[in-house]
Amino acid sequence: MSGLTITEKILARAAGKEKTVPGEIIDAAVDLVMTHDHQGPMTILEFSRLPVKKVWDPSRVVMVVDHRTPSQTVRASENHRAMRLFAREQGIDTFYDGGAGICHDLVAEQGHVLPGMVFVATDSHTVTAGALGAFATGVGSSEMAALWARGRIWLRVPETVRVRLSGQPDKGVYGKDIALYLLGLVKTDGLNYKAVEFRGPGLPMVSMDSRLSLCNMTLEMGAKNAVVPPDQVTLDYLKGRAGQPYAAVDSDGDACYADTIEVDLGDLPPLVALPYSPDNVLPAGEVEAGGVAIDQAVIGTCTNARYEDLWVAAKIMDGRKVAPGVRLLIVPATRTLWLRASTEGLLDIFVRSGAVVSYPCCGPCGAYGMGAVTGEEVCITTGSRNFVARLGDPRARIYLGNAATVAASAVAGKIVDPRKYL
Amino acid sequence: MNIHQHRGKVWKFGDDVDTGQIIPGQYIPLTDPHELAKHAMEAVAPDFAGQVKPGDVIVAGRNFGCGSSREHAAKALKYAGISAVLADSFARIFFRNAFNVGLAAIPLENAGKLLLPGQQVELDIPGGTIRVLDTGQEIKLPPLPGIMLEILEAGGIIPFTIKVIGQ
Numbered sequence: 001m002s003g004l005t006i007t008e009k010i011l012a013r014a015a016g017k018e019k020t021v022p023g024e025i026i027d028a029a030v031d032l033v034m035t036h037d038h039q040g041p042m043t044i045l046e047f048s049r050l051p052v053k054k055v056w057d058p059s060r061v062v063m064v065v066d067h068r069t070p071s072q073t074v075r076a077s078e079n080h081r082a083m084r085l086f087a088r089e090q091g092i093d094t095f096y097d098g099g100a101g102i103c104h105d106l107v108a109e110q111g112h113v114l115p116g117m118v119f120v121a122t123d124s125h126t127v128t129a130g131a132l133g134a135f136a137t138g139v140g141s142s143e144m145a146a147l148w149a150r151g152r153i154w155l156r157v158p159e160t161v162r163v164r165l166s167g168q169p170d171k172g173v174y175g176k177d178i179a180l181y182l183l184g185l186v187k188t189d190g191l192n193y194k195a196v197e198f199r200g201p202g203l204p205m206v207s208m209d210s211r212l213s214l215c216n217m218t219l220e221m222g223a224k225n226a227v228v229p230p231d232q233v234t235l236d237y238l239k240g241r242a243g244q245p246y247a248a249v250d251s252d253g254d255a256c257y258a259d260t261i262e263v264d265l266g267d268l269p270p271l272v273a274l275p276y277s278p279d280n281v282l283p284a285g286e287v288e289a290g291g292v293a294i295d296q297a298v299i300g301t302c303t304n305a306r307y308e309d310l311w312v313a314a315k316i317m318d319g320r321k322v323a324p325g326v327r328l329l330i331v332p333a334t335r336t337l338w339l340r341a342s343t344e345g346l347l348d349i350f351v352r353s354g355a356v357v358s359y360p361c362c363g364p365c366g367a368y369g370m371g372a373v374t375g376e377e378v379c380i381t382t383g384s385r386n387f388v389a390r391l392g393d394p395r396a397r398i399y400l401g402n403a404a405t406v407a408a409s410a411v412a413g414k415i416v417d418p419r420k421y422l
Numbered sequence: 423m424n425i426h427q428h429r430g431k432v433w434k435f436g437d438d439v440d441t442g443q444i445i446p447g448q449y450i451p452l453t454d455p456h457e458l459a460k461h462a463m464e465a466v467a468p469d470f471a472g473q474v475k476p477g478d479v480i481v482a483g484r485n486f487g488c489g490s491s492r493e494h495a496a497k498a499l500k501y502a503g504i505s506a507v508l509a510d511s512f513a514r515i516f517f518r519n520a521f522n523v524g525l526a527a528i529p530l531e532n533a534g535k536l537l538l539p540g541q542q543v544e545l546d547i548p549g550g551t552i553r554v555l556d557t558g559q560e561i562k563l564p565p566l567p568g569i570m571l572e573i574l575e576a577g578g579i580i581p582f583t584i585k586v587i588g589q
Contacts, residue, residue, distance in 0.1 A: 025569055042453045042493060049580050051587060068451060075451045124491040124515055140493030140519035146583040154569050188438055189485035193514050222485065224514055277438060366447040366490075387440045387489060389465040390447075 003252020005160040006227050007195040010135040010249055014118045022159040022258070029152050031117040034062040036103045037069070039122035039141045041079040044086050046145035055090050056151035062094040062103075062112055062121075063087050067362045069098030072369045101334025101360040104128040104302040108212060109334055111241030115230040115248040120144075120153055125302050125384070127219045131211035132238070133230035133248055138219070158224045159258035160195040160251075165202030167266030172312075172419040175210025176304055176382065176402040178263060179217035180271040184281035185261070192222035194258065197251065199229055202265045208237040209308035216303050217384050220278040270418055272380070273400035276388045284405050285417040292399070295377040297322075297410035299403050300331030300358070301365040304382035307337055309403030314346040316407040316421045322354035323413030328406075329371055331358040355410070367391045373398075380409050426526070426547040426575070428505035429555075430477030433470065434539035435463075439482055440489030441516060445498040447490075455523075458494050459501035476503040479545060479552075481537045483509065486527075487516020493523060500525040506545055508533045508552070508563075521570045524578035528563055536561055547574070 004012065004019055012020040014028035035043050040063060047055075055061050063083055068076035080098065087095035096106055104125050107113045115133035119126065122144045129136035139153070147153055163182065196218045198211070206214070211233070215226035228234070230248035238246075270284040299305060299313050310332055322328045330350050332338040338360055341347050350357050358364075364371030365383045367390075373379045375395030386398035399415060408418035443466045445458055452458055463470040480486075480499065486509035487495060496519040499507065506526035510533050520527035526547050530536070537543065542555040548571075550563045566574075576582035 025567060038450050039491070039493065041451075045453050046580055049584075051584060073451065079451055079453075122491060122493075124489065126491075138491040138515050140491055140496070140515065140522055142493060142522045142579045143518060146579050149583060149587065156567070188488055189511055189513070192485070192511060220488075222488070222513055366442070368447065385440075385442075385489060387438075387442055390442055394465055 002256045003254040005195065005197060005251045005255045005257070006133065006229060006249050007135055007160055007197070007225060008157060010116055010118060011155065011157050020157045022157050024157045026155055026157060027152055028118055028155050030120050030147060032060050032062065032112060032119045033144060033147050034064065034103055034107055034121035035144055036064045036066050036123060037079050037083060038067040039144065040083045042141035043122060043144045044082055046142045047148050050145060050149050052149045055092070055148040058091045060151070061092045061148065062107060063092055064096045064100065064103035064106060065098040066102050067368055069361050099335060099359055102302045102305070102362055104216065105306065105333035108132060109241070109336060111238065111243045114238070114242055114244070114246035115234065116246055120147060124219045125216050127223060127226045128212050128216040128302060130226040131208065131215040131228050133228060133234060135225050135227065137225045158193055158195040160197050161191055162257040162260045163196060163198050164200035164260060164262050165198060165206065165265055166200055166262070167202050167264040168205050169265040169268060170419065171422050172270050172404045173268050174308065174402045175206060175213035176217070177268050177271045178265070179214045180273055180281045180400070181263065181268055182261065183217065183221055183273065183279040186221050187279045188220060188277060189222045191218065193224050196223045196226045198226070203228070203231065204233060205265060207308055208233055209306040212306065213304050217278070220384055270402055270405045272405060272415060273386055275386055275397045275399065278384065278386060278400055284401060284415065288416045292378060292415040294326055294380050294409055294414060296371065296373055296379040297326060297328045297406050298364040298371055298379065298381035298383065299406050300329065301362065301383040302333065303384040304403050305331055305333040307340065309382060310337070310341045310346050312404045313407035314349045316404060316411065316418060317353040317355065318349050320353055320411045322410050326410055326413050328355040328410040329358060329364055330355050331364055332360055334360050380406050380415055382406050428477040428479070428545045430475060430479055430505060430543065432537050432539055432541045432543055433474065433478060433480050434534065435480060435482040437483035438485045438488055441487055441492050441495040442489055444487065444495035445492065450492055450494055455497040455501040458498040462498040462502040471502055474502045474504065477505050478503055479543060480504055480507040481509070481533050482507065483534045484511045486512050488513035491515040493519045496520045496523045496525050506547065508537065510534060521573045522579035524574060526574055528566070530563060
């Protein structure tokens with residue numbers, strides 16, 4: 001009998017079983033759930049149709065206002081108000097109002113998601129939290145309403161694909177580039193319904209910020225969850241954050257994998273996804289050779305607006321200016337991070353360079369109150385999606401890259417390989 | 423016909439139809455499914471919402487419903503009148519959301535080749551068949567996991583959960 005992967009172990013524990021096998025359908029107890037102002041209002045509405053008055057355990061429910069904040073419409077304000085009232089009525093203390101930050105960053109930074117947990121949230125990028133060694137996956141509003149009532153969810157146990165990382169990444173190469181490389185390889189549905197497990201001798205070279213970014217983008221490959229076995233990087237990150245004790249889980253040596261993908265980090269250049277799919281990937285240097293002038297550059301979203309991203313962007317922007325005709329929008333992921341960037345002078349560097357620094361929110365990921373582009377314009381963003389009409393006009397051309405690539409491109413006025421700026 | 427047998431027209435879409443194409447981000451603050459339905463497929467097929475009839479089906483290629491987890495996408499299609507989406511493959515959150523709101527999402531290999539836009543079809547979900555009325559051709563559908571059929575038959579995860587809580 002073969003051993004279990006991390007995902008199979010976590011799900012077995014949640015289902016009260018000794019083991020689970022891929023394909024099996026289980027009824028799992030969840031440890032933590034989260035919703036935000038894009039799906040929270042609909043979740044509250046669906047919850048009101050159920051014959052229960054109270055959520056099963058308010059201490060396991062997180063609510064975040066991050067998508068439509070600061071509110072620009074009465075409708076969004078009504079949604080936020082409904083969430084505030086619901087949190088108060090239900091005794092949900094972990095309610096983060098507008099300005100606290102992006103939900104996926106908050107649940108990691110504030111120590112809510114811990115290794116070994118089952119974490120379910122109403123957002124596709126819930127997979128981000130797998131970077132901490134949790135099982136984390138996204139659902140819709142009605143399913144969350146049912147979860148609020150029962151604290152349980154049915155899940156099909158996914159097959160696990162192992163990604164073995166080796167080598168050391170070049171400067172200017174981050175978790176985003178590992179994700180884009182994999183997207184180019186497996187395409188947007190290549191890991192549909194799969195668990196993706198990142199391990200190997202290269203893993204210690206990948207920072208927690210990069211791991212969060214990497215796990216985040218596995219959703220664009222169709223993954224059900226991504227997971228990184230907790231190691232020293234994880235323990236260091238959780239020190240002083242974890243709100244409660246936790247038990248790290250790792251795969252057995254003889255665990256069964258559906259597939260193994262080898263990635264030599266040393267081979268990766270900074271990569272860019274071209275319109276209109278995150279799997280349409282080329283090295284930034286090749287895009288540079290093609291001469292792609294840009295109108296807007298964005299450093300933000302749950303994919304890449306963490307400290308590592310702001311730090312490298314500031315390193316590039318220091319003493320340089322945003323190119324004439326280009327607007328650079330920088331949206332740090334959380335308030336804590338915003339303050340750190342402020343204290344360390346990073347925000348001053350951005351503003352002096354001509355960038356606009358916004359308060360923490362999801363805004364520029366889907367042009368929610370900021371970052372819309374016209375049909376004639378080109379945008380490069382650290383976000384995760386460049387689908388048709390993602391930032392407004394369906395003709396707008398959206399490119400994806402890491403924070404260094406975006407910062408360097410903003411300076412150059414066109415998409416460039418950032419390594420010569422570092 | 424029972425509630426899981428439908429007759430309608432085929433609407434055809436391609437690969438990687440993301441939830442932002444099904445219901446653009448600007449409408450996400452809306453929670454009324456009838457309001458959402460008015461904007462279904464707006465960005466890519468502006469005529470869709472006005473012309474779709476109850477019972478119509480969507481046929482698409484690979485990875486239908488990729489992108490955001492917005493349940494609004496499944497609701498917009500259901501309340502626009504769509505009885506089922508048949509696609510080569512689905513992104514998993516859309517797949518769950520569809521059943522959770524009472525909309526059938528049926529993976530059918532080569533769906534895009536087997537069914538043509540504008541064809542009239544008759545869909546029998548419990549029976550697992552789709553019949554092309556113009557040609558008489560009958561296509562067998564792959565079986566769905568039991569739990570998903572139960573949720574669909576209950577009318578979605580909310581009525582299903584009411585039953586579970588009651589037991």
